[in-house]
Amino acid sequence: MLSEMPKGLGELKDLRILTDYVLGDHNGSSIDELGKLKHLGGRLAISGLETVVGAVDAKDANLKDRINLKMLELIWGKSKDGDNSKHDREVLEELEPHLNLECLVITGYNGTRFPEWVGRSSFSNMVSLSLANCRFCQSLPPLGQLSSLKLLSISGFSGLVTVGDEFYGNGHTLANPFGSLEILTFEEMSEWEEWYCWSDEAFPLPQELRISDCPKLTKSLPKDLPCLKELVIKKCESLGGVLPRAPSVCKLELDGCVALQLEPLPCGLRELAIGGSSMNDSMLEQMLQQCTQLDKLSLVKCYDIRSLPEVNVPIRLKELYIKGCKVLDNSKILLYTALESLEIRGGMWHPLGSSFPLGSFPLLKRVSILICKDLKFIGASGGQHPACLDYLSIYYCQNLICFRIEDGLCVTNLTRLVLGSCTSLKSLPEQMNSVFPSLEHLQISYCPGIESVPRTGLPSKLKRISINGSEKLMGSMISNSRSREWSLQTLPSLTHFSFGLSKELEMDTCYPLLSQLFV
Template sequence: ELRIRDCPKLIKSIPKHLPSLKKLVIAKCEKLECFLPRTPSICELELNECNALQLEPLPCGLRKLGIVGSNLNDSILEQMLQHCTHLDKLTILNCSDIRSLPEGSVSTTLEKLRINQCKAFDHSKTFLYTSLESLEIRDTKCGCEELKFISAALEGSHHQHLTCLDSLEIWFCQNLISFQIEDGLVVTNLTQLVLRNYKSLKSLPEQMHSVFPSLKYLEIGDCSEIERVPKEGLPSKLKVIAISRSDKLIESLIRKREWSLHTIPSLTAFGIDGSEVESSLEYKGFQHLTSLCDLNIYSCPKLQSMPPNMLPHSLSCLSICGCPLLEKRCKKEKGKDLSISNCPLLEERCEKEKGKDWANISHIPVIKIGGEVMI
């Protein structure tokens, strides 16, 4: 393994032949003008802000490649990867001239792909990579529009190309309005879906319960215009839902009661964070979540109460933080854990041996209030 970092004066003094090298990292060596060393055994390569390097085709055995802050263009990238028949992980960060990925052998071997801050990148064909298991796209100029084209690129014979996809994360798509999926398309193995910073997205795919039948983890954050969950419900195998700073979606749950929680009986953890919705958490649909173990409510400054009959008996941990108006909470069953912080009214009611609610919670094995742990 060889790492060369922060050598701004390094120009050409680098070994030319390293036959046993497995991993090479070159970072912030902006004046380094030489070719990369010949490394027939290399498995992992990382290039970070080394724009003067002279790049040639990489060895066929390379498995992991990371490129950061580079002026590479599509043709140079294609030339570099033309012999890489075993590449399974590719990370490209802050490369403004890269617009697309090559369609050669990499498209059949790549398992993990991360594209971040590549402003010109067009990922409309990304889903044609037949072995892709994990895809993360952040802050690309076209990312907002490409989701409209994903389904079009998957027509006919391309449907099978999503059978390996397990995790999909897409961040910072400012202009996306709709998230449409072709009829008949099923992403059978997707277990994790993260959608963040979609400022214009108004709805989730109506058929997501059938398109993502194996989905277990759903995270939605900073999606201020999403108004509701699909009418046909969420995927039935979901185990974790985390919603943050998406008030219209949160309001549809706790005020409008539009979520069909009975359709997700396997849910074990649910979290709400950063909501300005003024309401009481009175949705009795939570009682249908007979597998729910963890409920986390954070930074909801206008949440006023939690009625005693709202939660299922399966709940084992309730965490409440940053809810200063919250005065009432449900009585907790024996064997549960309770955590309360930054909720002055609720902390006063739950003060040890003095608060009005202390008798209701004193039997709980572990209580954490305002940073103090009581066992």
């Protein structure tokens, strides 16, 4: 937390850069001292504006004459005096900046409306605007008039119910409101119900649209967004209708949007993430029937989806993330032979019965498996090896018994292996040097069944070893009869060795024996 500015700051009359100006209640500089700093430029953030006594003091700051000021942030904290809407509006009125301003941020403003200068068309250089936590505002300023505006973020307007005509131009006839806007964000608008779209020609250029935490928003999204590349809608459970027509969209993320009608998506879609949806298998298949370019698919808590999609998706999908889905027919995952990254997080998901065949995915580079209770074995598949696999993480798979090396498991390029809370796992693979010849990082946490490292030793390229909460494994290190198996002195690349002790393994017992391991 920045301290308030000391008194007398205004005497530094040649000061050109002052990034943060913090106002206080009593002993520090007042806002009128800014008026003496006539050469300020670049970025300036003024916080503590709730302490400004009156509009006259704000006027003395003379921001309107700061021709070199490019970025301005105006921040109100929580007021001790209750409703200060009129006072804050009068103060903000007098904090009007020079027309050269490019970026404006207003946070915590308590007025019910904005002064006329916010959104005035004469601010033709403004490219970025953020309005945050203006909880008493009942309408938005006419921001559509800002001809150069590229980035607009609006959040925390808990008193706003409708975004209407005033948003586009305050009654002025504009052929092209928001003619330069590229990124538009609405967040945490708890009472927002309706977004009135002024014209099909509004928002001709946006590439990103993000709407989140707007639980009462029911209608309506813009109909046409021809240049949109990324659309994110989260926690808008009342939002109905259809998605905008966006033929260029590459990334779509929908979370908790149960009322939206999901039609077939554009063929150029590359990333799709769906969470908390009531869609079923046929709806998902219909959505994806044209998506021949899809690279990444994420399904989270989609409880009515019983099967992975077949149509088009497996052809080139590179990343698949599944969390908490009641998938019953999971054999279709074997069709996804182009996968490079796979993450499965439990719920009712059971990955391919008891065995996960790494060799079925020749291009796989990264695998994370969490909370999959039926998983018992990690193995190869028909003699095939996952030649590209670099990272393997297995957590909370309580029935995992072993790595099957009898079917020829060999992961030649694996550099990182993470095992956590696999309580039934009894041992690491024998011949670990040949199974994981490139392993550099080994992490084992809370795997109480693992008693020792393989008798043939650890992979010679190991750089980091981390062991935590695995008493038997640590016990084998402490035991004079078993400690030679570790042979840490034979690991020339080892730079990091760490362990977490349980109550059974006292520090004064471990340290002398640890030193012997490196002899």
